[in-house]
Amino acid sequence: MKQILGKLRRAATDFNMIQDGDKIAVGVSGGKDSNLLLKALKMYQRFSNEKFDIVAITIDMGFKEYTPEPLIEYFKELDIEFKIVPTQIGEILFDVRKEKNPCSLCANMRRGILHDTAKELGCNKVALGHHLNDAIETFLLSLFYEARLNTFSPVTYLSRKDLYLIRPFVYVYEKEIIGACNKYNIPVVKNPCPANGETKRQYMKDLIKQIEHDIPFVKDNILNAITNIDQLNIWDKEKISKICKKD
Numbered sequence: 001m002k003q004i005l006g007k008l009r010r011a012a013t014d015f016n017m018i019q020d021g022d023k024i025a026v027g028v029s030g031g032k033d034s035n036l037l038l039k040a041l042k043m044y045q046r047f048s049n050e051k052f053d054i055v056a057i058t059i060d061m062g063f064k065e066y067t068p069e070p071l072i073e074y075f076k077e078l079d080i081e082f083k084i085v086p087t088q089i090g091e092i093l094f095d096v097r098k099e100k101n102p103c104s105l106c107a108n109m110r111r112g113i114l115h116d117t118a119k120e121l122g123c124n125k126v127a128l129g130h131h132l133n134d135a136i137e138t139f140l141l142s143l144f145y146e147a148r149l150n151t152f153s154p155v156t157y158l159s160r161k162d163l164y165l166i167r168p169f170v171y172v173y174e175k176e177i178i179g180a181c182n183k184y185n186i187p188v189v190k191n192p193c194p195a196n197g198e199t200k201r202q203y204m205k206d207l208i209k210q211i212e213h214d215i216p217f218v219k220d221n222i223l224n225a226i227t228n229i230d231q232l233n234i235w236d237k238e239k240i241s242k243i244c245k246k247d
């Protein structure tokens with residue numbers, strides 16, 4: 001956990017994520033990443049120079065098998081204000097609209113409700129559990145499937161809602177999160193979604209694992225590439241076309 005907190009502090013400092021007086025809503029899905037993020041932020045709160053508040057928000061996607069009780073216990077144990085928002089997203093997408101590809105619509109609806117709830121609770125920031133593996137996978141997915149050099153940002157400002165999204169785990173590897181969750185017995189309560197829309201991401205995970213056999217430091221190198229803007233060397237047609245042509 002010390003290592004994770006060190007990385008959280010480094011990300012918070014590098015990207016100026018947290019300021020005095022912030023009220024941060026942690027989006028807690030019940031999965032390992034955001035559950036651990038909640039605990040890590042709570043610990044960080046104690047030694048951070050900035051004074052800030054935390055509240056946990058969980059969007060209940062409305063699946064029948066969902067049991068939030070272990071999460072409620074976890075929030076109480078951490079002594080964190082929390083709100084579980086009941087929704088019918090699952091029912092709307094699967095039973096009413098019978099969506100064939102529900103994942104992006106589902107994520108959009110979930111995000112909207114998360115952001116609105118954060119505002120209602122007086123929060124100015126929303127913290128999400130995305131980690132370094134997510135950033136790297138997203139980077140490769142964008143490159144391979146969308147022809148873009150792109151990944152999500154550690155900090156995003158949503159001007160329409162006047163809300164900041166922060167991702168304090170951007171320097172933390174998934175392996176470290178799994179290790180800490182096992183060590184600290186962090187409860188995991190996944191929203192039981194019947195869709196499996198993340199096949200491309202799984203493909204990317206597997207691909208990175210394969211590459212790591214031959215290039216063990218490949219993830220570190222991708223991180224360095226993502227964070228070092230000075231080495232960005234891509235073909236700028238306008239600039240390059242002027243190099244030889246002197247008039």
Ligand SMILES: Nc1ncnc2c1ncn2[C@@H]1O[C@H](COP(=O)(O)OP(=O)(O)OP(=O)(O)O)[C@@H](O)[C@H]1O
Nearest residue numbers: 027028029031032033034035057058059128129130
């Ligand atoms: N139902 C939800 N309620 C609140 N926040 C959520 C919910 N689902 C996702 N989030 C937030 O969005 C982030 C990214 O969502 P995603 O579904 O990609 O999670 P994940 O990578 O499986 O991580 P986790 O292990 O936290 O579920 C989560 O880490 C969490 O902060």
